[in-house]
Structures are given as structure tokens and as C-alpha cells.
Amino acid sequence: xxxxxxxxxxxxxxxxxxxxxxxxxxxxxxxxxxxxxxxxxxxxxxxxxxxxxxxxxxxxxxxxxxxxxxxxxxxxxxxxxxxxxxxxxxxxxxxxxxxxxxxxxxxxxxxxxxxxxxxxxxxxxxxxxxxxxxxxxxxxxxxxxxxxxxxxxxxxxxxxxxxx
Amino acid sequence: xxxxxxxxxxxxxxxxxxxxxxxxxxxxxxxxxxxxxxxxxxxxxxxxxxxxxxxxxxxxxxxxxxxxxxxxxxxxxxxxxxxxxxxxxxxxxxxxxxxxxxxxxxxxxxxxxxxxxxxxxxxxxxxxxxxxxxxxxxxxxxxxxxxxxxxxxxxxxxxxxxxxxxxxxxxxxxxxxxxxxxxxxxxxxxxxxxxxxxxxxxxxxxxxxxxxxxxxxxxxxxxxxxxxxxxxxxxxxxxxxxxxxxxxxxxxxxxxxxxxxxxxxxxxxxxxxxxxxxxxxxxxxxxxxxxxxxxxxxxxxxxxxxxxxxxxxxxxxxxxxxxxxxxxxxxxxxxxxxxxxxxxxxxxxxxxxxxxxxxxxxxxxxxxxxxxxxxxxxxxxxxxxxxxxxxxxxxxxxxxxxxxxxxxxxxxxxxxxxxxxxxx
Numbered sequence: 001x002x003x004x005x006x007x008x009x010x011x012x013x014x015x016x017x018x019x020x021x022x023x024x025x026x027x028x029x030x031x032x033x034x035x036x037x038x039x040x041x042x043x044x045x046x047x048x049x050x051x052x053x054x055x056x057x058x059x060x061x062x063x064x065x066x067x068x069x070x071x072x073x074x075x076x077x078x079x080x081x082x083x084x085x086x087x088x089x090x091x092x093x094x095x096x097x098x099x100x101x102x103x104x105x106x107x108x109x110x111x112x113x114x115x116x117x118x119x120x121x122x123x124x125x126x127x128x129x130x131x132x133x134x135x136x137x138x139x140x141x142x143x144x145x146x147x148x149x150x151x152x153x154x155x156x157x158x159x160x161x162x163x164x
Numbered sequence: 165x166x167x168x169x170x171x172x173x174x175x176x177x178x179x180x181x182x183x184x185x186x187x188x189x190x191x192x193x194x195x196x197x198x199x200x201x202x203x204x205x206x207x208x209x210x211x212x213x214x215x216x217x218x219x220x221x222x223x224x225x226x227x228x229x230x231x232x233x234x235x236x237x238x239x240x241x242x243x244x245x246x247x248x249x250x251x252x253x254x255x256x257x258x259x260x261x262x263x264x265x266x267x268x269x270x271x272x273x274x275x276x277x278x279x280x281x282x283x284x285x286x287x288x289x290x291x292x293x294x295x296x297x298x299x300x301x302x303x304x305x306x307x308x309x310x311x312x313x314x315x316x317x318x319x320x321x322x323x324x325x326x327x328x329x330x331x332x333x334x335x336x337x338x339x340x341x342x343x344x345x346x347x348x349x350x351x352x353x354x355x356x357x358x359x360x361x362x363x364x365x366x367x368x369x370x371x372x373x374x375x376x377x378x379x380x381x382x383x384x385x386x387x388x389x390x391x392x393x394x395x396x397x398x399x400x401x402x403x404x405x406x407x408x409x410x411x412x413x414x415x416x417x418x419x420x421x422x423x424x425x426x427x428x429x430x431x432x433x434x435x436x437x438x439x440x441x442x443x444x445x446x447x448x449x450x451x452x453x454x455x456x457x458x459x460x461x462x463x464x465x466x467x468x469x470x471x472x473x474x475x476x477x478x479x480x481x482x483x484x485x486x487x488x489x490x491x492x493x494x495x496x497x498x499x500x501x502x503x504x505x506x507x508x509x510x511x512x513x514x515x516x517x518x519x520x521x522x523x524x525x526x527x528x529x530x531x532x533x534x535x536x537x538x539x540x541x542x543x544x545x546x547x548x549x550x551x552x553x554x555x556x557x558x559x560x561x562x563x564x565x566x567x568x569x570x571x572x573x574x575x576x577x578x579x580x581x582x583x584x585x586x587x588x
Contacts, residue, residue, distance in 0.1 A: 020431045023223060030220065030405040034398065048217060055223070056214045059446060062439030072183035073440050079181040090180040097190045098182060104193055108207030135207045
């Protein structure tokens with residue numbers, strides 16, 4: 001159990017750093033693009049593609065981290081007003097559906113990664129699969145986070161942390 | 165029939181506290197499963213939805229805004245606003261409006277602004293014996309000024325999804341935004357007079373000059389952004405990243421209120437603000453695919469053609485619909501879901517897309533502040549530590565004023581289209 005918690009802590013830290021580096025990298029990349037185009041007058045062909053790739057990864061990895069931190073936009077006022085057993089049931093139904101959705105995303109992304117493995121992007125000259133891999137990694141992480149929440153709901157312990 | 169299923173599932177999921185992005189995703193998944201369409205579409209559309217260059221402007225504008233907030237720029241804006249109108253009755257209320265309009269021009273996100281300015285102004289108003297519910301209601305309404313005054317994130321998303329000129333939209337929102345600010349000030353002054361919420365001393369010329377000079381560098385930012393876009397020198401995304409560079413220089417080098425070592429923390433805050441919006445954009449792209457497949461736009465055009473003989477009646481009907489759904493749906497999701505459905509109808513009625521876009525945003529601003537669910541109103545209520553029920557009552561006069569501005573925007577298209585037509 002402690003091993004799991006340590007592992008979780010490490011994954012959170014890695015995610016946080018990856019996200020920070022990606023967003024800073026993206027900013028510098030677009031800035032560099034302007035500089036190269038107007039000052040040196042030799043635009044790079046791959047910068048636009050790379051910044052979009054970074055944004056896709058930021059979205060899927062960030063979504064997993066925010067899902068863990070309960071920071072996605074949602075409306076909690078109704079469930080809050082329900083008595084405890086009913087609120088638990090609502091959360092159970094909701095989270096089960098979220099889990100199915102995340103698995104669905106993971107499966108689809110996996111198929112797409114397999115399919116596009118050998119196609120090469122025009123700008124970066126890397127495999128198109130990199131783009132879909134973001135959904136794959138994000139999907140797996142989001143599924144794990146949701147399973148953890150489901151375990152909490154089913155264990156019968158206090159669910160107020162999930163109602164923030 | 166399937167469209168009804170889609171919307172019903174979506175609403176139900178939102179009510180049982182499934183985050184909005186996931187609620188949209190689950191509803192779409194259910195549809196695909198029932199219709200026997202390959203489920204791989206989920207991953208494909210979600211990834212493709214993020215593949216749009218203008219959307220890169222979102223994290224960048226947020227980055228600039230967060231830097232500005234940490235760099236003490238909010239404080240300088242508030243000082244200028246205070247020097248300008250702090251002395252009149254209900255002065256602090258007026259300062260909140262003007263400050264939000266000025267600062268909203270920097271950060272571009274409604275909830276972010278409500279939190280940033282509210283945490284300064286709400287305690288200040290409470291200290292001067294303004295009712296907390298009044299302070300919260302006003303702040304909630306002010307937060308939405310950020311959606312109308314450039315550079316607004318909402319306008320970027322609207323332009324990118326509806327294929328409307330983003331630069332045009334940014335300019336078009338300006339006059340309605342100013343009208344909205346003036347009407348909020350007017351209402352607060354009337355209420356403050358009646359309840360005796362006092363003003364302060366009049367600022368002397370020296371304070372006014374100092375406050376203006378202090379706020380001048382950040383005030384140049386919207387000028388640089390809009391100028392660059394209008395003159396066609398940079399794209400919206402590039403303008404946004406230039407804003408980040410300018411904000412960085414101001415807060416790290418000029419004002420020295422942000423240390424370079426604080427940068428990772430600031431960057432992570434950008435992630436926290438933008439990722440939920442980006443995920444909603446991503447799943448909404450899947451939703452939009454389904455809506456198009458179901459031929460909803462065509463059915464809607466036929467429906468409106470039979471009930472609305474003129475463009476004005478169509479606009480009024482759309483507004484009624486928006487006012488209803490806007491109270492419980494997140495505004496970015498609404499744009500991405502509804503704009504592709506409505507734009508063909510808008511073209512069929514020969515309505516100027518800029519006029520329609522601005523009207524749409526004004527309407528969303530009202531939704532974001534309408535009880536029982538208005539998101540910005542809730543944020544403000546939380547900061548003011550008043551029960552939401554009290555804020556809900558206090559917001560009514562402001563909502564009235566906002567509806568008046570909405571009607572003006574509907575009936576006088578030139579309020580939105582005049583500036584873009586002159587400047588572009």
C-alpha cells in the first residue's frame with residue numbers, strides 16, 4: 001500500500017514537471033517562430049506542427065492530473081444536496097460511465113497508433129502515431145485515476161473529497 | 165430522436181456531477197454505440213479537435229494573464245481605476261467595474277478575473293460596509309467583461325469554430341463591452357446612493373498622473389496585440405505569445421515582482437486554467453461531428469424558416485434558447501456545440517457573423533451570472549463568503565442591465581459592426 005502511494009506521488013511529480021516543461025517549451029517555440037520569420041527571415045517548417053503536438057499532449061496528460069485533483073469544470077450543487085446514500089449512488093453511476101469512456105478513448109487511440117505507425121508527418125518527419133499516443137497515455141492514466149475513485153466510492157468511506 | 169437522447173443524457177450526467185467534458189464524451193459514446201458506429205471515432209475526433217492553430221492562443225493569453233496577476237499589474241490597474249472614479253458615491257463599486265474592464269483586457273478569462281480582482285475588491289468593499297451579497301453580485305457580473313473586451317479567449321474560440329474573423333470579433337466586442345461597463349456602473353451608483361455606500365476623497369492631479377503612468381505599460385499591451393492583429397503583422401497566436409513576452413519583461417525585469425524561479429509554478433497554473441477548457445474543446449469536436457451527421461443544422465434551418473419570418477425574430481428566438489441553456493452549460497462548450505449548428509442558419513438569414521457572434525457572447529455572459537448555476541457568480545459568492553441564495557437576489561438589478569445591453573446589441577447591429585468596418 002505504501003509502495004503504491006509512493007509510486008503515485010512519483011507519477012504526479014513527473015506529470016507536473018512534464019506539463020510545466022511542455023508549456024514553457026511551446027511558448028519559446030512560437031516565440032522562436034516569430035523571431036526566425038521576421039528577423040532572420042528563414043521560417044522553420046516544423047514549429048507549428050510541434051507546438052500543436054505539444055498542446056495535444058498537454059491536454060491529455062493535464063486532464064489526467066486534473067481529474068485526480070478534481071479540477072475539471074463540473075456542477076456539484078445538486079449531488080451535494082442529496083442524502084449520503086443517494087449521492088454515493090450518483091457518483092458510482094457517473095464514475096463508472098467516465099471509466100468506460102476513458103477505456104474507450106484508450107482503445108481507440110491504441111488502434112490509431114497501430115494504424116498510423118508508418119505514416120510520416122510533413123513537417124517534423126516523425127511518425128503520425130506520436131499524435132495519437134497522447135490519447136493512449138492520457139486515456140490509461142485517466143482510467144487508473146477513475147478506478148481509484150470507484151474503489152473509494154465502493155469501499156464505503158467518506159466521499160466528500162469527490163464532491164469538491 | 166437521437167438528438168434528444170444525446171441532449172437528455174448530457175443534462176442528466178451534468179446533474180449527477182460528472183465533469184462537463186466527460187459528460188459530453190459519455191453522451192457521444194452512447195450515441196456511437198447505439199448507432200453501431202466504430203468507437204475509434206472518439207479518440208480520432210478528440211485528437212483532431214485540438215489540431216487547430218488558433219487554439220494555441222488560449223494557453224498563451226492565459227499565460228500572459230497569470231504573469232500579469234503575479235507581477236502586481238492588477239494592483240496598478242486598481243489604483244488607476246480608483247484615481248479615476250473612486251470619489252463618487254458607490255465609488256468602490258465603480259472601481260471594480262473599471263478595474264475589471266481594464267484587467268479583463270489582459271487576462272481574457274472570466275473566472276480567472278473574478279478570482280483575481282474579486283479577492284482584492286470584495287474585501288475592500290466589505291470593509292467600507294457594502295453588503296457582501298452586493299459586492300459578490302457586482303464582481304460576478306464584472307468578470308464577464310473579460311469575454312467582451314479584447315483580447316478575449318471566448319472570441320478566439322468563437323472565431324476559430326465559426327470561421328469568423330477573430331480580429332473582427334475582438335474589435336466588434338469593444339463597444340458592447342463598454343456599454344456593459346457603463347450600465348453596471350450606473351446600476352451600482354443608483355443602489356449605492358440609496359443605501360449610502362459612500363465614496364472616497366477625490367484624487368488630486370498628482371495621484372491621477374502617477375496612477376496613470378504606473379498603469380501605462382500594461383495598458384499598452386492590448387494596443388500592441390490588437391494593433392499587430394489588425395495591421396496583419398502577426399497571427400492571433402503570435403500576438404498572444406508576444407503578450408507573454410511583454411508580460412514577462414514587465415513583471416520580471418521592469419517591476420521585479422516575479423522571480424525567474426517562480427516561473428515553473430506560474431506555468432503550472434496556466435496548465436490548470438487551460439487544460440479543462442482544451443479538453444472541452446476536444447470532446448465538443450466529437451459532439452459537433454454527431455450533430456452534423458444527424459443533419460441538425462438543416463433541420464434547424466427549416467424549423468426557423470417556418471417559425472421566424474424575419475432575421476430579428478430568429479435572433480430573439482436564439483437568444484431565448486441561449487438564455488435557458490446558458491444558465492447551466494459551460495460557455496466554451498456551448499460555443500463549440502452550437503456555433504456549427506447555428507452558423508448555416510445565420511447565413512441563410514443574411515445576418516452579419518460579427519453581429520451574431522457578439523450577441524452570442526453577450527448572451528453567454530448573462531448565462532454565466534444567472535442563478536441557480538452561473539459559474540462566475542458562484543466564484544464571486546465563494547470569495548465573498550456569502551450564501552449563494554443572497555447573491556442570487558442581489559444580482560437581479562445587474563442582470564436587468566445586462567439584458568438591456570443584450571437587446572441593444574440585437575436591435576442595433578452597428579454597435580458591433582461599426583468598429584471592424586472602419587478599422588479593418
